[in-house]
Amino acid sequence: MYSKLSPNPTCSLSATICSSSERHTTQIRQPPLGINHQASTMGSDASEGLPSLRPGVLVEVHGLESENGRLMNGKRGTIKQHFAEKGRFEVELGSGKLASLRPENLRRVEVKSRWAQASEAGETAADPAEASLPFKPGQRVEVVGLESESGKQMNGKSGIVTRYLKDKCRFQVELGLANLGSLRAENLKEAAPKAEASPSPSAPATVRSPAVGQPSADAAAASVSAPGDDWPEGLAFKAGHCVEVFGLDSELGRELNGEKGIVVSYDKAKDRIGVRVGDEVKNIRCANLKKVDFSFAAAEAGDAEAPEAEAPEPRSRSRSRSRGSS
Structure with missing residues (x-):
């Protein structure tokens, strides 16, 4: 009688215990509604709703x-x-x-290889196309x-x-004091390191007498070394x-x-170096300058257009004489 109702009472009891244990374990593993459930949901939404934002x-x-x-x-980083609990991303700038x-x-920036590395390091990556340009910043032409x-x-x-100037496919060239030219590559050639731009003999110099106590313009100009002159x-x-x-x-200084520029002149009277920073020439002491290497990208202070090439005015180097002298 007993054997018919329970052919294997031990197995039956074991099965009951296992079944009870499984139900108990299942109940323990189910997360209670509340904070844990909310945090789990937030993490899931963050990963599924923002696939473009992730570490790296x-x-x-x-x-x-x-x-x-x-x-x-x-700024980029x-x-x-x-x-997930704050709904924020930690970004290294x-x-x-x-x-x-x-x-x-935050918005994702699509960049490639070394461009991404340079941006992460806070550096300005040089345009790869610069390597093929015929002239470099600081080169005499x-x-x-x-x-x-x-x-x-x-x-x-x-x-x-x-x-x-990328938009014009031209090179900006410093031809003298405050005189810029915007020229195509085919209108430039490499010049000798110490090429001198001598004034045209056919252009007579106009000499004016300075006011009493004032230095002549020619004397002041003679103290300034331009790109074509021999430097001290x-x-x-x-x-x-x-x-x-x-x-x-x-305050202005x-x-x-931290600004970078090209040396274009030297004022002997003031002992100042003329440095072109962007579209302006700043006169600065040698003690406040250090030589660096940089590309066109670093030399550009903005996208301001340079003036078209104009003929430079001849600079007389004759010493003025007083009108009263014989």
């Missing part, structure tokens, strides 16, 4: 409105980790600073082959390449050198610290 992705900060936040807009930002203040009326007067002049011996910088400004303490 290069991003750009935008849309921050606080005073400190606005300073970060436009790499996502280090995702805080180029300076090494870590910032915790919402996903709506000579103008040739211009056929316009004003252009013919520039043929034979030498100057220093300061930047490459022993001077640390030469025309065409790439330099960086540092150590200026004045501090804005120049």
